[in-house]
Amino acid sequence: EAQVTQNPRYLITVTGKKLTVTCSQNMNHEYMSWYRQDPGLGLRQIYYSMNVEVTDKGDVPEGYKVSRKEKRNFPLILESPSPNQTSLYFCASSLQGQGTTIGGYTFGSGTRLTVV
Amino acid sequence: SQQGEEDPQALSIQEGENATMNCSYKTSINNLQWYRQNSGRGLVHLILIRSNEREKHSGRLRVTLDTSKKSSSLLITASRAADTASYFCATFNTNAGKSTFGDGTTLTVKP
Secondary structure (H helix, E strand, O other): OOOEEEEOOEEEEOOOOOEEEEEEEOOOOOEEEEEEEEOOOEEEEEEEEEEOOEEEEOOOOOOOEEOOOOOOEOOEEEOOOOHHHOEEEEEEEEOOHHHOOOOOOEEOOOEEEEEO | OOOOEEEOOEEEEEOOOOEEEEEEOOOOOOEEEEEEEOOOOOEEEEEEEEOOOOEEEEOOEEEEEEOOOOEEEEEEOOOOHHHOEEEEEEEEOOOOOOEEEOOOEEEEEEO
C-alpha cells in the first residue's frame, strides 16, 4: 500500500532532550515536507526537500533540523525541544514540488508531540 | 493574516444540503489544492486546480478559482454525514517547494 509512515504516533518528552521523528514513504516521491499543526494556526511548513541531499526552510524552521540522505526517508530532528514545540506534526510527500501530481500530497497519520 | 484563509471557520448543515467553503490567498500561485482532515488524522487530498483553470469537478466536489480575486471555492453537493470533517485549502506558489495551508473550515453535516 502506498503510504507515508511516521513514527512515533505519540511522544511525551522533557525540555532539552534530543528527539527524532521519522518519516518514510514507499512511493519513490522526490518531494517531502514537514508541517506542524496548531489550533487556530492551520498547518505551517517547517522544512521541505525537493530531492536527496536538497533541503530548504519553510515558514517555521527555528528549532528543527532535517536530513535527506536517501529518497524514502526524511527525519525531523529536534536538538533541544522546548514546550512551544508541543504540536501535531505531519510529514507529506509528492512526486514533484508544488504538489503538481494528480494525487497532490500524501500525508502521514501525524505525530502528537508534547514537550514538558 | 495568513495566506490561504478559509471562510467560514465553521459550517453546520443538514444532510442533503450543499456546503460551500471559500479560500482567499495573497500571492501568485502555481496551483491550489483542497484537503480534508478527519479529527486528529492526516490530510487527504481532494482536488487540485491549476492557475490557468477556472473550474474543476470531481464527483460531488466542484472547485472554482478566480485568480483576479485571489480566491477559490469548494462546493460539496448533496452532503452526507460522512462529509463531516475539516477542509483546508493549500496554495503552491512559483517558489517551488513552498506551500501554505489555511486554518480550515470545520464542516458538520447533521443526519
